[in-house]
Amino acid sequence: MASSSASDQAKQGLSWMEWLQGWSNVIYEIFFQRIEARHLKSPLPLPPLNDLCCIVTGATSGIGLEIARQLAESGANVVMAVRNPTAAHSLIQTWQNQTSRKDSLKIDVMELNLLSLESVVRFSETWNSLGKPLNVLINNAGIFSIGEPQKFSNDGYETHMQVNHLAPALLSLLLLPSLKRGAPSRIINVNSVMHFVSTVDPNDMNFVSGKRKFSSLEGYSSSKLAQVMFSNVLHKRLPTESGISIICVGPGCAQTNVARDLPKIVQVGYRLIPLILFNAEEASRSALFAATDPEIPKYCAQLRWDEWPACAYISYSCRPVNPSNESLRMDVSSLVWEKTLDMIGLSGDCLDMLLEGKEIQCRYLCFFTNPCTPKFLCTCAPVNFQLFDHGSAGTANIRFWMTT
Template identity: 65%
Template sequence: MAMTSSSSEEGTTKEKKKQGLGWIEWLRGWFYVVYEMLFQRIMASHLQNPMPLPPINDLTCIVTGSTSGIGLEIARQLAQSGAHVIMAVRNLERAHELIQKWQNEWSGMGLPLNIEAMELNLLSLDSVVRFAEAYNARSGPLHVLINNAGIFSIGEPQRFSKDGYEEHLQVNHLAPALLSTLLLPSLLRGSPSRIVNVNSILHQIGFVDTEDMNVTSGKRKYSSLVGYSSSKLAQIMFNSVLHKRLPVESGISVLCVSPGVVQTNVARDLPKIVQTAYHLIPYFIFDVQEGSRSTLFAATDPQVPEYCEMLKTDDWPVGPFLSQDCRPANPSEESHHIQTQYEVWEKTLEMIGLPSDAVERLLEGEEVKCRYGVRQE
């Protein structure tokens, strides 16, 4: 009888599984969003613009989404500071145009920029696998992977990739998770190395239901804001587990950064009061150069690995996170739910076609098969 009672209690617990943010959590999340919008320039007033970078001539960096926005600025500044930069992009023609433009502007100021472009379409997991295989085949080191590409399909109806996943989820979380995992052999060769994930303050209003990652069950009403914020929270949760599973001796640091509230068109999908603030106080909104600083800091500052190692040693429940002022920050309370972190980890690996022990096997030098990458587009 006792066993039956226990089973009944477990079933009741499962039925009471959290379905979304409570209204207090939701209000708190919006408070953080508005607070960052209003005070980010004051909090980051100690930073120089552009961000001065340490010597990085020996660094090889992959930057996704580097043909527009802060990704473009990140790639340009890294290249002009001496790094070997690989622009991982869908539009190769646009990337080559930018490279030519930057080379012309740089002419006479030193050695030609060491920058190239490789094709990567994050809306296709096949493309992600092929990119990773092509880069790993070079047998060279990778020192910094910057997962910058992301989408916010403002006001658009819910859309799905060819792989069957909601587009925000795939571009902002699943594809970067797959890319980060598959590039571990190259990151190991480049150790000490880093994975830098460009996140968002909007993760504060995100919620992840691992049984409804595509937001199709009807339990939550879909909007592009729901899709975007949830995907950013999923990224933090996944990387919290990756941070814990990467042994210190691997020399690979993984962290998320917030670029701040940067001048883009995303405000059109935000509540009216936030839209009004966006347009009335342009002084407080970062331009792309200012928005690139936290990512450049995370990618190059020599103290970042120490910060990551300290959190690992202290067994901190959530992975390293830097705010727009380049200081350590604590992501949302929701991101601290360890059980959900591991549920997101397992579900993500299942969705991207990797075994649950993929990280450990790749670090041991074993070959890991992914169910994507075989089919041709």
């Protein structure tokens, strides 16, 4: 009955007052972010990160590129989870030639396509099978196809919702055993101020019922709100003893490849306002802060003890802020959690089972075994992962994974 009531209360849109407040947040961020973040250096100074293991999605361009590069230059073991491994390899060679470090950068490349939930499962299977602890997962990859018609992935989901929310949610859950091994560990979701100007209908997250008119703006902002809502529930349900913190970050309004699908004439205007927008290095600071600041786990724990209904949200100025009021609706957030699990093919008890290393069932995999010897068996044809060495002497730590 409670779920039905909450479902009935799901909004088809914001009230005019909520809409005005949401867009006020967006406009304020665009024009005042540089003032708000004037105390930050660029690049953000990082402490030595030796032995810290980090996975960064979408690491071949924009914010993800800067996150991966700066983490690696600070000594972290970085895994670039990308659609284009060849591009990642080229970047690594460039970074190796430019680095001031005496030793080589420690970077791995693994193929990951968020438009395929099967790819997410395979990636997770491969990483978990290594038996390594994971300290930081940064879900950075995202799309914003402004002005484009509605598109669906091969999995049948609206592309913004899949890339920006569903696939990162599946990745985060399936990597929980590795994150537990690496505790204290962190899941960092790169979000957007655009989540302030949308709602999520748990019964129509795919925008197919006709109740809401789809636009690329609505698809993007709704996916980012769904990400915050899912993160809030995950934050509440993860046991304290797991040692895993959940953080959403706002990178600010930045000039990155997220605008690659903009109409050409809009892209011209987009590039004429660099004095207002952040560059990728500046926009990476909130995620880097969330990944490395020693006080973050304490702050996340405090939110849990205070029974605050949201996970930590760090702004572009590297300060804690509140997400939108809509994201704090725990009744709707719980429905978004349940619907997300259904869409990615996981059961309602998957969280506890994954943390305990028990077998889980999903339409994208057969089972998951004990985290000491993790393994996914996909219902699709088996995949072989081959390991290649790249580069010359001094780059033995660079490895390249690709499917064959």
